[in-house]
Amino acid sequence: MTSGAAIEDAARSIRAGRLVAFPTETVYGLGADAADDRAVAAVFEAKGRPRFNPLIVHVAGRGEAEALAVFDDRARRLADRFWPGPLTLVLPRAPASPVSWLASAGLDTLALRWPAHPLAEALIRAAGRPLVGPSANRSGRLSPTTAAHAAAELGQSAAMVLDGGPCRFGLESTVVALGDGLPILLRPGALDADAIEAETGPLAEPAPSAGDEPRPSPGMLLRHYAPDSPLRMGAEAARPGEAMLGFGAVDGDLNLSPSADLAEAAANLFAMLRRLDGRGGIAVAPIPERGLGRAINDRLRRAARG
Numbered sequence: 559m560t561s562g563a564a565i566e567d568a569a570r571s572i573r574a575g576r577l578v579a580f581p582t583e584t585v586y587g588l589g590a591d592a593a594d595d596r597a598v599a600a601v602f603e604a605k606g607r608p609r610f611n612p613l614i615v616h617v618a619g620r621g622e623a624e625a626l627a628v629f630d631d632r633a634r635r636l637a638d639r640f641w642p643g644p645l646t647l648v649l650p651r652a653p654a655s656p657v658s659w660l661a662s663a664g665l666d667t668l669a670l671r672w673p674a675h676p677l678a679e680a681l682i683r684a685a686g687r688p689l690v691g692p693s694a695n696r697s698g699r700l701s702p703t704t705a706a707h708a709a710a711e712l713g714q715s716a717a718m719v720l721d722g723g724p725c726r727f728g729l730e731s732t733v734v735a736l737g738d739g740l741p742i743l744l745r746p747g748a749l750d751a752d753a754i755e756a757e758t759g760p761l762a763e764p765a766p767s768a769g770d771e772p773r774p775s776p777g778m779l780l781r782h783y784a785p786d787s788p789l790r791m792g793a794e795a796a797r798p799g800e801a802m803l804g805f806g807a808v809d810g811d812l813n814l815s816p817s818a819d820l821a822e823a824a825a826n827l828f829a830m831l832r833r834l835d836g837r838g839g840i841a842v843a844p845i846p847e848r849g850l851g852r853a854i855n856d857r858l859r860r861a862a863r864g
C-alpha cells in the first residue's frame with residue numbers, strides 16, 4: 559500500500575512532467591499533468607495508440623472542475639449527485655482553461671471526472687494539477703485493475719505506480735456529454751445509466767460504432783477537431799495564401815519541432831493548428847510515419863479530408 563511520502567514523491571514526478579500510474583475506483587490510470595503538453599504527449603507515446611483520442615481530465619473538487627469547463631445547472635446537479643464517483647462529464651471548455659489542447663485532441667470540449675479513491679484524490683491535491691488518466695495499459699490491451707497489472711503494462715514508462723489495491727468497479731467510468739439538447743451517453747460504464755436518467759431525464763445514445771472508430775456524433779460533440787482552413791500534408795513549402803507548419807529542417811510560420819522530435823511535435827500539434835487556422839490554408843511539412851508520427855499523421859489526414 560502507499561504512504562504519504564510516496565504520494566509526495568508521485569506529486570513531484572507529476573509536477574516535473576513525468577507519468578505516474580494511480581488507482582481509481584474504476585481502473586488504474588496513467589496520470590500526467592493535464593496542462594503540460596509534453597507530459598500528455600508522453601502518455602500517448604507510452605500507450606502506443608495509433609491515434610489521439612481525447613483524454614479524461616481528473617480533478618478533486620467541483621470548484622477545480624469549474625475552472626476548466628463551463629458548468630450549467632444540469633452539469634452541477636450531476637456533479638453534486640455523483641462526484642466523487644465513476645461519472646465523466648463532457649462539457650464546453652472554459653475560455654481560460656489551462657488544459658493542453660492535445661489532452662482534448664483539439665476539441666473545444668473537455669471530459670472531466672472526480673474519482674472516488676483516496677489515493678487518486680491525494681495525488682491530484684498534492685500535485686496541485688488536474689491529471690489526464692487514460693487506463694494504464696498499452697493500446698488494445700485490457701485495463702489494469704491492480705497495481706501489479708499496471709506495472710506490468712506501463713511500469714517502464716511511469717516514474718511510479720501507486721498501489722491502492724484492487725479497483726472496486728474494474729470497469730471504466732460512464733461518459734455523458736452535456737451540450738444543447740438531451741445529454742448523450744458516450745460510453746456506458748461503472749455508473750448505471752438509469753441512475754443518471756433519474757436526474758436528467760432520458761439520455762440520447764449515439765449510433766453504434768464500427769470497430770474502434772469513435773462513434774459518429776449526434777451534433778457536434780464527438781466531431782474530430784478540424785481546422786476551418788483547408789489542410790495540405792507532405793508540403794515542402796507554402797503556396798501563396800497558405801500558412802506553413804514546419805517540422806525539422808522544413809521550416810514554416812511555426813515549426814512543430816525544429817529538432818524533428820515527434821513527442822515535441824505531438825505536444826504542439828493542436829495548439830499550432832489553431833494558431834494558423836483562419837488563413838487561406840495550412841500546409842504541413844512531411845511527418846515520419848513512426849511512433850507518435852503515426853498518430854499525428856492520422857489526425858492530419860482526417861483534417862485534410864475536412
Ligand code: TXA
Pocket residue numbers: 582584585586587588611612613614646648662665667668669673691692693694729730731732733735744745772779780
Ligand atoms: O474510469 C475511467 O474513466 C478511467 C479511469 C482511470 O479514470 N479513465 C479512462 O480515461 O477511461 P480515458 O481518457 O481513456 O477515457 C477517454 C474516454 C473516451 O471514451 C473518449 O472518447 C472520451 O472519454 N472523451 C474524452 N474527452 C472527450 C471529449 N472532449 N468529447 C467526447 N468524448 C471524450
Ligand code: MG
Pocket residue numbers: 692693701
Ligand atoms: Mg482504456
